[in-house]
Amino acid sequence: MPSFKIDLTFYKFTNDLATAKKRHPSLLEDLRVLLSSIEKDYRVGDQIPGVGAHVRKIRLGCKKASVGKSKGYRLIYSVQVDIGLITPLCLHYKPDIEMIPAHQIWKLWKEALGRHASTDTLSTM
Secondary structure (H helix, E strand, O other): OOOOEEOOOOHHHHHHHHHHHHHOOOHHHHHHHHHHHHHHOHHHOEEOOOOOOOEEEEEEOEHHHOEOOOOOEEEEEEEEHHHOEEEEEEEEEOOOOOOOOHHHHHHHHHHHHHHHHHOOOOOOO
């Protein structure tokens, strides 16, 4: 499997992460572990029906806050296999938002694809 880089600069994800860190400051520790596993195998998350083969969702808990995966966060990310790039699109807390509609995820995905087509915006956490 090719190696992947993770772009953490997509606006929606960075805004969502800032909000999540206010609620659960220790979330970053759990997110780093999760991103490391996604970097090794992008298929760890579930495909989202109606969006595309390379847009996935994965559950994320917050151990220090005693928030399990089922009641915790959802990370939605896109994978561009051809260029080895993973882009987190958004991060949401399930008690606040049960599910993001597929058409909204599709819109975010298209924005991220368009952005990467015109610029190189790789970052690390």
